[in-house]
Amino acid sequence: MTVSQTSFGSHEPVLDVQDLTVKYIGDSRSTTAVDRVSFSIGTGEVFGLAGESGCGKSTIANSIMRLLKDPAKIAAGSISFGGRDVLAMSPEELRRFRWQDVAMVFQSAMNSLNPVLTIGEQIVDIFTTHAGLSRKESLRRAGELLELVRIDPARLKSYPHQLSGGMRQRAVIAMAVALKPSLLILDEPTTALDVVVQQEIMAQIKELQRELGFSVLFITHDMSLMVELSHRMAVMYGGRIVETARAHDVYADPRHPYTQALMGAFPPLTGPRVPLSGLPDGVKFRNIPDLAEVAPGHLVAPFGAGDLSIAHGTQATDDEDAALEGAIR
Amino acid sequence: MSHSMLSTSTGSGPARTDTPALEVRGLGKSFPIGGLFSRDSVRALHGVDLAIGRGEIVALVGESGSGKSTLARCVARLERPSEGSILLDGTDVLKRDRFQASRAFRSQLQMVFQDPFGSLNPAHRIGHFLRRSLAIHGKGGRSETETQARLEQLMDTVGLQTDMLDSYPHELSGGQRQRVAIARALAVEPQVILADEPTSMLDVSVRIGVLNLMRRLRDEQGISMLYITHDLASARYLADRTAVMFAGELVEEGESLDLLANPAHPYTQLLVSAVPDPARAGSYDPVRRAELRQAVMASTSCAFDGDPDQPCSGDQPVRHQVGDPGNRHWVRCHLYRPRAGAGGHALAADPAAGPSADAGISVHAGPPASAHPRKASA
Ligand SMILES: Nc1ncnc2c1ncn2[C@@H]1O[C@H](COP(=O)(O)OP(=O)(O)OP(=O)(O)O)[C@@H](O)[C@H]1O
Ligand SMILES: Nc1ncnc2c1ncn2[C@@H]1O[C@H](COP(=O)(O)OP(=O)(O)OP(=O)(O)O)[C@@H](O)[C@H]1O
Ligand SMILES: [Mg+2]
Ligand SMILES: [Mg+2]
Numbered sequence: 188m189t190v191s192q193t194s195f196g197s198h199e200p201v202l203d204v205q206d207l208t209v210k211y212i213g214d215s216r217s218t219t220a221v222d223r224v225s226f227s228i229g230t231g232e233v234f235g236l237a238g239e240s241g242c243g244k245s246t247i248a249n250s251i252m253r254l255l256k257d258p259a260k261i262a263a264g265s266i267s268f269g270g271r272d273v274l275a276m277s278p279e280e281l282r283r284f285r286w287q288d289v290a291m292v293f294q295s296a297m298n299s300l301n302p303v304l305t306i307g308e309q310i311v312d313i314f315t316t317h318a319g320l321s322r323k324e325s326l327r328r329a330g331e332l333l334e335l336v337r338i339d340p341a342r343l344k345s346y347p348h349q350l351s352g353g354m355r356q357r358a359v360i361a362m363a364v365a366l367k368p369s370l371l372i373l374d375e376p377t378t379a380l381d382v383v384v385q386q387e388i389m390a391q392i393k394e395l396q397r398e399l400g401f402s403v404l405f406i407t408h409d410m411s412l413m414v415e416l417s418h419r420m421a422v423m424y425g426g427r428i429v430e431t432a433r434a435h436d437v438y439a440d441p442r443h444p445y446t447q448a449l450m451g452a453f454p455p456l457t458g459p460r461v462p463l464s465g466l467p468d469g470v471k472f473r474n475i476p477d478l479a480e481v482a483p484g485h486l487v488a489p490f491g492a493g494d495l496s497i498a499h500g501t502q503a504t505d506d507e508d509a510a511l512e513g514a515i516r
Numbered sequence: 517m518s519h520s521m522l523s524t525s526t527g528s529g530p531a532r533t534d535t536p537a538l539e540v541r542g543l544g545k546s547f548p549i550g551g552l553f554s555r556d557s558v559r560a561l562h563g564v565d566l567a568i569g570r571g572e573i574v575a576l577v578g579e580s581g582s583g584k585s586t587l588a589r590c591v592a593r594l595e596r597p598s599e600g601s602i603l604l605d606g607t608d609v610l611k612r613d614r615f616q617a618s619r620a621f622r623s624q625l626q627m628v629f630q631d632p633f634g635s636l637n638p639a640h641r642i643g644h645f646l647r648r649s650l651a652i653h654g655k656g657g658r659s660e661t662e663t664q665a666r667l668e669q670l671m672d673t674v675g676l677q678t679d680m681l682d683s684y685p686h687e688l689s690g691g692q693r694q695r696v697a698i699a700r701a702l703a704v705e706p707q708v709i710l711a712d713e714p715t716s717m718l719d720v721s722v723r724i725g726v727l728n729l730m731r732r733l734r735d736e737q738g739i740s741m742l743y744i745t746h747d748l749a750s751a752r753y754l755a756d757r758t759a760v761m762f763a764g765e766l767v768e769e770g771e772s773l774d775l776l777a778n779p780a781h782p783y784t785q786l787l788v789s790a791v792p793d794p795a796r797a798g799s800y801d802p803v804r805r806a807e808l809r810q811a812v813m814a815s816t817s818c819a820f821d822g823d824p825d826q827p828c829s830g831d832q833p834v835r836h837q838v839g840d841p842g843n844r845h846w847v848r849c850h851l852y853r854p855r856a857g858a859g860g861h862a863l864a865a866d867p868a869a870g871p872s873a874d875a876g877i878s879v880h881a882g883p884p885a886s887a888h889p890r891k892a893s894a
Contacts, residue, residue, distance in 0.1 A: 211687070216679065240691025240718050294690045294717065295633035349549060349558075352630045352713070353580030375690060378716035379630065381580045381746050382790040408691075408719045411792035438794050452720040454753035456776060456791060463753070464728065465721025 200227035201370055201402045202251065207264035209246050209255065220246040222426035223264070223477075228370070233396065233403040235413040235434055237449065238423030244406045245294055248372050251404070252291055253281055268370070286317045291372040294406075296359040297379060300347040306333070306358050307343030313365050332361040335391060337384055353379035360388065364395065371396075372404045377412070389416055410449060414438040419484075422446045427475040432485035442487040445472060535606040536567040537740035538591065538625075538708050543600035545586055560586040562764045563833060564600070568708070571738040573730070575751035575772065577787065578761030584744045585630055587761075588710045591742075592627040593617035604708065623653045626701040630712040630744075632693035636685040642696055643681035646670055649703040670699045675725055690717040698726065702733070712744045727754045748791055752776050757844065760784045762812075770838065770845025780819065780838045780847035782811035811850070818850035 209221040221243040228234040236244050249255050251266055253273060266273040268288065276284060293299050301309055307329055314325035330340035336357035338350075347355055356379050363371060371392075377385045393416065396403060407413050413420055414434045421431035422445065430443040441447045445466070452465050478486035545561040560583045568574045576584050589595040591602055593609070593616060602609050604624060613621060629635040636645060646667050650656035656663040668678045674695035685693060694717050701709055711730075715723045727750060733739045745751050751758050752772045759769040760781065768781040779785045786808040818828045820836045828834065830851040838845040 215682070238719065240695075240722050241689040245689060295631075297631045298634040345549060349547065351581040351585060357580070375717055379580060379713060379746070381578065381787065382748070382792065383786055384580050385746075386790045386792065408717065408723070409792065410720060411794050414794035415792050435794075448721045449719060452724050454724075454749045456749050456752060456788075456793075460753060460773070462728070463724050465719075465724045 199230060201230050201232075201269055202404070203227040203265075203267045204247070204251070205265045207247065207250060207266065208262040209243070209250055210260050210262050211258045212260055213258060219262075219426055220259075221250070224423070224426070224428055225264075226421055226428065226431065228402045228404060230369075230402060231396065231400045232419065233393070233405055233417045235417030235420030236404065236406045236423065237408065237410060237413055237420060239425070239445075240408075242423045243426045244423060245374055248291060248374050248404065248406060251372065252285060252289060286313075286366055286368070288368055289370045289372065290363040290366065290368040292356075292359050292363045292374060292376045294374040296376065297352050297355045299359060300355060302347055305344055305346055306350070310343075310358075310362055310365065313362060317366055328365070332365060333358070335364075336361045336388055351379075353381070353384065356380060357384070357388065360392075364392070367395075367399055368401060370402050370404065372406075374406045375408065377407070377409070385412070410438075410453065422449065424472055425475065427488065428478065429472070429475060429488045429490075430486065431478065432482075436482070436485050440482075440485075442481055442485070444490060535570075536603070537570045537572070537605060538742070539567040539603040540587070540591060541565055541601050541603070543587065543590060543602070544598045545583075545590055545595065546598050560764055561590070561597070564761075564764075564766055566759060566766065566769075568740045568742060570707075570740055571734055572757070573734055573741045573743055573755045575743045575745060575755035575758040576761060577745060577748060577751055577758060579763070579783070580746075582761045583764040584761055585712055588627060588712050588742065588744060592625065592710055593621065594627075619652065622706075623704060624706055625708040625710065626704050626706040628697050628701050628709065628711040628714045632690060632697055632717065635697060636693060638685050640684070641681065642683050642685070642688070643667060645696065645700050646681070646703050649700050653704045655703060655705055666703075670703055673702065673729060674699045675722055691719070691722065694718060695722075695726070705737070706739070708740045708742075710742045710744075713746070714743075715750070716746070723750065730754060748776060748788065760787070765833065766848070768845075768847045771843045774839065774843040774845050778839065778845070780836075780845070782808060782815055782850060784847075786812055813853075815850040815853075820849065821851075 204227065205225045207221055207224045208219065211218045211220055224243075224247060226234065236247065238244055246255070246259070249259075250261060251268075251273065253276065255261065261274065268284070273284070300306070304312075307326065310329035310332060311322060311325040314320040314328055315322060320328070326343075329343055333340050333342060338354055338357055342350065342354070347358075350358065356376065360373075360376055363373075377389070380388065389412070392403070395401075405413065405417055414437070417434040419432065420434045420437055421428045422437065422443065423429065424445045430437060430441065430446045437446060438450060441450045448466050452463055454460075454463055472490065475488045478488050481487050543561055543564040544559070546557045546559045548557050564587060566574070576587070578584055586595060590597045593613075597610070601611075604621070609617075609621060647656070647663065650663060650666060655666070657666055667681060671678050671681065676692060676695055676699070680688070680692070685696075688696065694714060698711070698714055701711070715726050718726060730741060730743070731754060734741065743751065743755055755772045757769060758772040758775050759766050760775075760783065761767070762781075762783045768775065768779070768784050775784070776788060779788050786805075789804070789808065818836075820826045821828050823836075826834070826836045828849045828851050830849070830853075833852050834849045835846040836849060838847050
């Protein structure tokens with residue numbers, strides 16, 4: 188598939204992923220976790236990646252970071268960063284690439300801090316090893332970073348287990364922006380944050396991003412947040428991209444039935460409680476074809492009449508009908 | 517000051533008896549922080565009173581670091597509370613099993629942990645965790661065939677394929693692990709489930725499925741739940757009542773629909789105002805935000821001031837009743853604020869706030885590199 192998408196503005200793409208295919212080769216079963224995925228992210232662009240749980244989002248992020256471990260194989264495709272071939276980088280190049288160029292907040296952030304070092308020691312470490320700063324200067328910067336993510340700098344002395352889930356997540360966000368990378372990958376960075384803190388931190392990241400011009404690959408299940416923050420976004424299902432467009436267009440005019448289910452399945456904050464359902468039981472998309480352009484910059488994987496049966500419900504009972512109205516607009 | 521708020525029935529869920537399934541009274545917890553000889557401590561919980569009726573779902577929302585997980589961990593006996601009591605089905609469990617949770621206790625109450633990446637031992641296959649839960653609590657049936665059928669049924673319930681029983685945790689995505697954690701709690705068929713952010717890594721369409729499942733378990737089996745979440749919309753969708761925690765204390769509680777429609781405490785108002793909504797994208801209003809922050813950190817008036825029936829107090833955490841008593845909606849007096857140094861407090865760590873919150877709050881959105889005035893350490 189070689190549909191190349193225009194990225195935000197007229198910038199050169201910073202990251203360009205083409206036809207990426209990743210398999211997990213097991214003894215008994217092999218999974219194609221990512222299947223011919225292409226997208227690119229421009230300089231200063233925030234690109235959102237949404238989709239089913241288990242559809243391959245983290246696998247894509249790990250491929251970009253070259254962090255895939257053994258049973259995983261990049262079976263096809265290319266990843267280039269600022270014109271350099273990421274898949275061909277030497278270990279030495281990779282080391283620099285990972286800290287200076289790209290930083291990632293892992294989905295397991297809460298669990299990824301070193302348990303025997305204080306938060307302060309871990310942040311100071313980043314500055315002394317990768318930016319060559321003095322300990323004193325590093326400590327000062329570490330305090331500022333914690334304030335950025337709304338943690339009292341007194342907590343520099345805390346060990347990870349002494350922080351709440353959301354505080355650990357915030358500490359990791361602080362570490363990721365420490366060296367001002369040109370691409371920031373955020374894999375579910377705010378699952379443990381209340382909406383107030385989430386909004387303020389994301390506003391601050393966006394502020395930083397505008398100022399420093401870095402790009403963001405933003406993975407989240409929170410569709411409202413994604414639409415608010417991303418310029419463009421893609422929706423994945425079963426390892427494939429099923430729809431991509433400007434974030435606002437995906438929100439206002441979702442075309443693929445899976446995207447429609449995603450956009451319609453969040454419960455409202457006002458009005459009566461109505462039963463909702465996600466995808467009705469038994470609905471699966473298989474053999475998803477390549478994307479086709481349905482409007483300028485809006486690409487959707489064509490879906491057949493079989494897939495459309497969702498809209499009518501497969502084994503519609505009264506109850507399910509009511510539920511479906513909520514799910515599919 | 518324990519209110520018996522459960523006497524009025526909401527009409528949803530099965531009939532309730534008067535003894536709550538779970539009740540905590542005056543629960544408090546402090547953690548020492550700093551070095552070995554430091555006397556600094558964090559007051560993670562203070563004076564928490566909360567009751568969950570049989571077949572009732574209560575959502576617990578609140579600031580990151582406000583003590584929600586600590587409350588759940590205390591109730592699950594993973595953490596020893598500094599004060600207060602925990603009643604499970606009317607029995608004071610801290611007195612009954614003094615030192616650790618008994619197996620009987622674990623059969624009655626199960627917890628789903630916040631971090632799905634830290635809560636599954638990497639050395640075992642998924643099937644092992646579920647099998648073990650079934651075996652310990654005698655729910656495995658009489659034969660291997662029955663156990664296997666039960667395992668497959670559990671996987672199906674949480675929308676996972678049966679062949680994942682043979683997978684190791686590292687082979688699962690974040691959302692898949694979360695569903696294993698839910699299945700593990702369900703395997704035990706407990707009376708009370710404490711679920712700490714159980715669906716935060718699920719896409720909305722799977723999430724709705726899990727929420728519907730939780731509702732069904734409540735309806736069919738009368739299971740009671742504490743549902744900790746940051747997702748106010750899902751709290752509203754699932755929970756009969758919602759309680760709001762701020763800096764280690766409950767500040768407001770009520771029927772979910774009423775509480776979210778008429779939030780009375782400044783912190784709840786702040787929370788509701790910050791729910792992301794693409795329909796009003798870009799409407800983040802720093803001025804309004806600063807006002808609400810000010811009201812949370814240093815309110816100078818209370819809506820109930822002058823009400824002879826509900827006197828205000830800045831010294832005691834009095835609860836004012838909000839609106840119709842049928843909504844079981846109360847708010848803590850705005851004049852009362854948690855003691856400085858309590859909890860993890862993200863609002864207090866605002867780089868914009870000057871040396872003291874009372875000095876007024878300036879609106880700020882600068883780069884982190886600029887030197888901020890250091891907040892006087894609370
Ligand atoms: N090491 C592994 N071995 C085998 N299969 C794996 C491995 N890691 C991931 N998978 C499978 O690959 C698929 C994609 O996983 P991935 O973690 O990329 O999903 P995701 O989109 O990030 O999901 P979530 O939103 O739930 O985090 C999943 O079905 C998962 O089970
Ligand atoms: N073992 C511990 N030692 C010291 N302090 C702790 C410990 N566990 C929790 N705390 C502190 O107690 C406070 C409450 O933490 P808790 O994990 O209960 O918050 P939470 O409401 O669950 O937050 P989140 O939504 O971010 O998960 C925090 O300030 C935290 O740093
Ligand atoms: Mg993932
Ligand atoms: Mg927590």
